[in-house]
Amino acid sequence: MELIQQLVNGISLGSIYALIALGYTMVYGIVKLINFAHGDVFMVGAFVGFYSITVLHIPFVLSLILAMAVCALFGVLIERIAYKPLRNATRIAALITAIGVSLLIEYGFIYVRGAQPEAYPGDVLPEHVIHLFGAKINSQSLLILGVSVVLMIILQFIVHKTKIGKAMRAVSFDAEAAQLMGINVDRTISSTFAIGSALAGAAGVIFGVYYIKIEPLMGVIPGLKAFVAAVLGGIGILPGAMVGGLLLGVIESLVSAFGYSLWRDGAAFVVLILILIFLPSGLFGKYRREKV
Amino acid sequence: MKKRKLAGIFLSLSLSAGVMAGCGAASTSSGGSSGKETIKVGANLELSGGVASYGQSIAEGLQLALDEINKKGIEGKKIKLVKVDNKSEAAEATNGAVKLVSQDKVAAVVGAATSTNTLAQVQIAQSNKVPLVTPTGTNPEITNKDGKVNDYVFRTCFIDPFQGTVAANFASDKLKTSKAAVFIDSASDYSKGLASAFKTAYEKNGGSIVAEEAYVAKDTDFRATLTRLKAAKPDFIFLPGYYEEVGLIIKQAREIGITAPFMGGDGWDSPKLVEIAGPKALNNTYITNHYSSGDPDKKIQDFVSAFKKKYKGKSPDAFSALGYDTAYYLADAIKRSGDASPEKIAKALAKTKDLSLVSGQLTLDKNHDPIKSASILEYKDGKQEFNTKINP
Known part of the structure; x- marks a missing residue:
């Protein structure tokens, strides 16, 4: 019974990681850049959702869509201003720029609005407790999972069935x-950033509704964890990011469940190290032999 | 060696301050600690910066008390308050203390609100032999470092571990619990100090600690750890933390079906706690605090109404109450000191006994830490209600 409860805890946490990880993996797949500013797009999404619910008084679904739209635009802006001029520079230059952009967003945001946390209103979504095999499941955790799954299905559809998806796959295979x-x-790279950032924005709003407290540095740890999730699943591979995110959430919950809650964050990064040593291309990655 | 060097610096600082003061000699000579009509008291508070609300609340309480004291005067003398803003920074607190002591030549310094900014002034107070009284600095090291008492440093509030003892007594005697769980913030000395005092007192009362868990500040997901806590079936959970995490923990605990009462210290005391946890989840939770504006005690109600009258209906928080008490605490010592010199005030402060204040009867122990009562507040539908008062 306790184990089921812990699995449910882990899956809800994991689906947020998965949504963020998708953006990491998409961007990496197409421009081979680890976009460290992605966690901060997630934070911006949480705040857009917060202000649209509390100031504009619009319902949850519309707030979610608004946050996704704003984040998509924001993601494209970041790409155009910071990364596009470095398209032909070394990868390390782009990586350092990404870290710089991340810090700029975090502290720029604090400069503009202050560092104090905000609390999402408690009545955004109705809450029910569902009993399942003796475990208490909050209806909100099911909703998180539901929204994540729907967004992932839409993403799969875009990538595999639309023209822009085809273009993305082509560019990731061989840009020239x-x-x-x-x-x-x-344009293909821009749309990749737009879609990835929209998913991060959605994750931000869901995070706010589920965990209530949001603050300007909230994106740092989830961003890093999502990066671990993306590597765990195999960076650049979409289903890998989903599975990696869910798996990481469950691993973290189980670590706490066995009484090592202070080791939880450490466990996530031990997973990263183990994956890099034993399965460098991730769970879903194919081993590619270096061509001579 | 080091001390001598520091003293040298202060000497040169005060000399240069004296030179500067020479320019405006006409205005400053009437002041001075041994002046005939006024006694200067400095306030070194967080009037701006990160924790400005603490400093401002203290300043309001302090001003109200001084207005009342000055109506009668202390044997014909009036107290004049000299305020400096330490901008919520330790370095500025040190600068402010140097200015108050050497330039304004105050008889005593009040401040600061936080332990860190108070610790930054301790050395100045000690080497210049000017009493320093912090209204709300709860860290034990302020008055007593490595077993040595700082002769010139005092406080109006109780120290951190005391809250843990009070909570343990409340949990065993009033709530009749016997199986407690402790959930601490592993990165905070405040949290650890309260928890260890709680454990000692609770076990002495015959209860047992069935689970101990820890979290790290800024965590957001506590469900896994709480599920584990729930399995230990505690009938009371002690949660000494700060409101940001505490709010989330209580909300998530109620979601997974933990109904046991939660209790914490003054770190919970913020309106944000209610916003984060939600009023319903907070039912059946308690905190220890320095005072409660809902306490029916006449002294407290008189203070509350005087405060509301002066500050346009604003209800005084614990910081204002302790600022108010600090003024009376000092005034009492000044009266007993005779000539209002800093050294005699310090000696009188150390001998304070059974002084009746808004935040309870104050008696100083040998470490310069007050022994006084704590109020227990209960959250009911998001509002703090006075529950009981526990005497030491």
Whole structure:
């Protein structure tokens, strides 16, 4: 009974990691850049959701969509201003820029509105307690899982069934060849950032509703954890990010369940190290032999 | 060696301050600690910066008390308050203390609100032999470092571990519990101090600690640890933390079905706690605090109504109450000191006994820490209600 409860705890936490991890993995897949500012897009999404619920008084679903739209725009802006000029620079330059952008967003945000936390109103969504095999499940955790799954299905549809999805796959496979085939690489990269950031924005709003407290530095740890999740599943592979996120959430819950709650964050990064040593391309990654 | 060097610095500082004071000699000579009509008291408080609300609340309480004291005067003398803003920073608190002591030549310094900013002034008070009284600095090290009492440093509030003892007595005697769980913030000395005092007292009362868990500040998901706590079936949970995490913990605990009462210290005392946890989840939780504005005691109600009259209906918080008490605590010592010199005031402060204040009867122990009562407040539908008062 306690174990079921812990699994439920882990899956709700994991689905938030999974939503953020999807954005990491998409961006990496297409421009081979680890976008460290992604966790901060998540934070911006949480605040957009908060202000649209408390100031504009619009319902949850519309707030979610608004936060996704704002974050999509924000993601594209980041790409255009910070990363596009460095497209042909070394990868380390782009990586350092990403860290810089992340710090700029965090502290710029604190400068503008202050560092004090905000609390999401408690009545955004109705809360019920569902009893399942003796475990108490909050209806909100099911909703998180539901929203995550729906968004992931939409994402799969976009990537595999639409023209822009086809372009994305082509650019990630070989950007130069795609360009020769008449694909607008810049626009494809922008739309990748837009979709990834929209998912992070959605994760931000869900996080706010579920965990109530939001603050300007809230994106740092979930961002790093989502990065671990993306590597765990195999960076650049979409289903890998989902499975990696859920798995990481469950691992963390179980670590706490066995009484090592202070080791929880450590456990996530031990997972990262183990994966990098034994399965560098992740659970879903194919081992690619270096061509000579 | 080091001390001599420091003293040298202060000497040169006060010399240069004296030179500067020379320019405005006409205005400053009438003041001075041994002046005939006024006694200068400095206030070194957090009037701006991160914890400005603490400093401002104290200043309001202090001013109200001084207005009352000055109506009668202390044997014909009036107290004049000299305020400096330490901007919620330790370095500024040190600068402010130097200015008050050497330039304004105050008889005593009140402040600061936080333990860190008070600790930054301790050395100045000690080497210049000017009494320093912090209204709300609860860290034990302020008055007593490594077993040595700081002769010139005092406080009006009780110290951290005392709250843990009070909570343990309340849990065993009033709530009749015997199986407690402790859930602490592993990164906070405040939390650890309260928890260890709680455990000692609770076990002495015959209860047992069935589970001990810890979290780290800024965590947001406590469900896994709480599920584990729930399995230990405690009938009382002691949670000494700060309101941000405490709010989330209580909300998540109620969601997974923990109905046992929670209790914590003054770190819970913020309106944000109610916003984060929600009023319903907070039912059946208690805190220990320095005072409660809902206490029916006449002295407290007189203070509350005087405060509301002066500050346009604003209800005084614990910081204001302790600021108010600090003024009376000092005034009492000044009266007993005879000539109002800093050294005699310090000696009189150390001998304070059974002084009746808003936050309870104050008697100083040998470490310069007050022994006084604590109020227990209960949350009912998001509002703090006075529950009981526990005497030491």
